[in-house]
Amino acid sequence: MTGRIYKALGVALVLYSLIYGLLTSVPDLPIIEQSIRNLFYHVSMWFAMVGMMAGSFGNAVGFLRGENLSKDRRSESLAETGMLFAFLGLFTGMMWAKFTWGAWWTNDPKLNGSAITILIYLAYFVLRNGIEEPRKKARISAVYNIFAFVMMIVFIGILPRMTDSLHPGNGGNPGFNSYDLDNRLRMIFYPAVIGWILVGTWIASLRYRIKNLSQS
Numbered sequence: 001m002t003g004r005i006y007k008a009l010g011v012a013l014v015l016y017s018l019i020y021g022l023l024t025s026v027p028d029l030p031i032i033e034q035s036i037r038n039l040f041y042h043v044s045m046w047f048a049m050v051g052m053m054a055g056s057f058g059n060a061v062g063f064l065r066g067e068n069l070s071k072d073r074r075s076e077s078l079a080e081t082g083m084l085f086a087f088l089g090l091f092t093g094m095m096w097a098k099f100t101w102g103a104w105w106t107n108d109p110k111l112n113g114s115a116i117t118i119l120i121y122l123a124y125f126v127l128r129n130g131i132e133e134p135r136k137k138a139r140i141s142a143v144y145n146i147f148a149f150v151m152m153i154v155f156i157g158i159l160p161r162m163t164d165s166l167h168p169g170n171g172g173n174p175g176f177n178s179y180d181l182d183n184r185l186r187m188i189f190y191p192a193v194i195g196w197i198l199v200g201t202w203i204a205s206l207r208y209r210i211k212n213l214s215q216s
Helices: 002-023 033-040 042-066 069-100 109-129 134-162 183-215
Strands: none
Touching: 002 033, 002 183, 033 042, 033 069, 033 183, 042 069, 042 134, 042 183, 069 109, 069 134, 069 183, 109 134
16 A cells, blocks of 8 residues: 555656646746746756665665675666666756757756766666676676766766856856745645656666566
């Protein structure tokens, strides 16, 4: 029953953010204008991605502590789901960049850091596919996963704040909280983040069950 509750809650929150995010009034901001609505979709994708990768990191650490292969399967499933959200976040971000900055891609440290993060995690899957023995694969993948998570924090959370960036809250630019994330946006943005994390957890659990069935 608990599993059903979080799945239903996740779907309800996502539907709420998708629908009400298009209907609610938003602040009238120069340049950004109505594209501020992408906050509900683009930014929530990255929050969900970080949540999935954090779960993958936690299970990687858990595997190294006890070498339980179920932890490795959970770690891989969460990383796969995280990559789904990463690509969705990148796609929605490119659309937003085209509207507000005039180009699909700019030389922005957060954009470049996001691309590098995706490449680092793609290498994680290449590494897994290159090793046959299950426990050896799990051990090496877990160590690499820890490295990948740390690099993700560096490239999308730390470096963009240390240099000039077009993204709000980075490189001296004010964040959304400081000038335009009013209660109208908060009422949709926060539920969107929670909803997508819950839906991502559901997707990862389905991937985990499929992996368990393939092992039986």
